């Protein structure tokens with residue numbers, strides 16, 4: 001299986017990607033995590049990336065495609081879930097070309113659709129670990145101890161790009177760019193629509209059911 005997850009910021013792409021990977025033995029590749037790891041390094045490239053991410057803007061296609069290209073080669077054998085990539089039509093076309101060259105095309109693209117009011121609520125409670133980058137939610141996915149990462153004990157923080165003004169930019173950018181991407185994958189017969197407005201378990205069951213209808217079972 002080689003999947004890509006589409007959906008607005010806050011759709012739960014990262015959380016659901018992790019579940020899919022666990023159920024089907026796939027590797028998880030998050031473009032946002034790759035960029036944040038690069039940003040933490042504080043290199044020249046990291047500083048450039050910081051500027052885009054912290055203002056809620058997409059990093060340029062060329063840079064993003066280059067980063068993904070270097071990672072994808074090592075994932076194709078086992079199968080993967082892409083989370084956050086592609087986000088533009090030129091990224092989607094580059095991905096099709098990269099995977100065609102490896103003779104391992106995408107098998108499904110899951111579109112996580114979410115009610116806008118639900119998105120706002122999800123962002124208000126989202127917290128991340130600044131060390132291992134794990135994501136929590138104060139109500140929906142709380143850590144065992146309030147405000148503390150389960151994995152490394154670091155104090156959880158709000159991601160700079162989860163601040164309300166930046167979230168608005170991110171959601172607007174998403175809506176401006178998503179239509180051609182959905183059309184591209186619908187036309188290719190790869191798109192599976194899933195309602196992602198419910199809780200984590202409910203969305204996971206909807207994804208499982210949708211994949212099972214395609215004949216895919218964990």
Ligand code: AMP
Pocket residue numbers: 009031032033035052053054056057058059060064083084085086087088091161170
């Ligand atoms: P995410 O964690 O997927 O919400 O991504 C966080 C931020 O990383 C986004 O708001 C963008 O600034 C940047 N980013 C992640 N994936 C991409 C992509 N495929 N293309 C451009 N920018 C991206």
